[in-house]
Amino acid sequence: MTASAGENSVESKTTLAALAPLQAVLFDIDGTICDSDPLHHYAFREMLQEIGFNGGVPITEEFFIQHIAGKHNDDIAKFLFPDDIQRGLKFVDDKEAMFRRLASEQLKPVNGLYKVKKWIEDRGIKRAAVTNAPKANAELMISILGLSDFFEALIVGSECEHAKPHPEPYLKALEIINVSKDHTFVFEDSVSGIKAGVAAGMPVVGIATRNPEHLLMEAKPVFLIKDYEDPKLWAALEELDKK
Secondary structure (H helix, E strand, C coil): CCHHHHHHHHHHHHHHHCCCCCCEEEECCECCCECCHHHHHHHHHHHHHHCCHHHHCCCCHHHHHHHCCCCCHHHHHHHHCCCCHHHHHHHHHHHHHHHHHHHHHHCCECCCHHHHHHHHHHCCCEEEEEECCCHHHHHHHHHHCCCCCCCCEEEEHHHCCCCCCCCHHHHHHHHHHCCCHHHEEEEECCHHHHHHHHHCCCCEEEECCCCCHHHHHHCCCCEEECCCCCHHHHHHHHHHHHC
């Protein structure tokens, strides 16, 4: 853990405590409630290599993190196929079909997810999922994880005028479940997602499942956790309870 992440974690107690009474928690999906990035990376790597992208050299995890993870498919298509956007859009659609096949067999929750789910349910706190993923992916992942009845709303970037890192998807979530940004926080694992939550005026707890901590910290989360078992998270939630 970097010094800056450590320093921020101390602040977190007061930062999350200032939200009391807590009304809602908003969750990203990919990499936040499930460790799906390796499946996305695999699908992109295999399919891009098949068409000879990058001279047939497989894309690295660094390339995936920098250019693909957390971004909306329209932006990924433009980046990968700048001269043929239609081909890019078809490619990302085919890639998502491959991802859904992989997810059906291999998707796992992030550690401690069901513990934080119970904490939220026990307190009657509202919740929504906010994602840049295609709706079919989002619904499949939520279903595989047994969370279809947990989330009160699902907001997908393609149904907004702007996807993350724009704040619109998070602002839309607040509106749909009828809560105040002053009593809501966000769980996110990507730079674009953290930026979206921060721009929407909410504290964001960053989850360092795959993305490098120093990059996540640049997007200004209140603090970073490894997963939902992290003692920093539970110290912050206990502080909120006391309020």
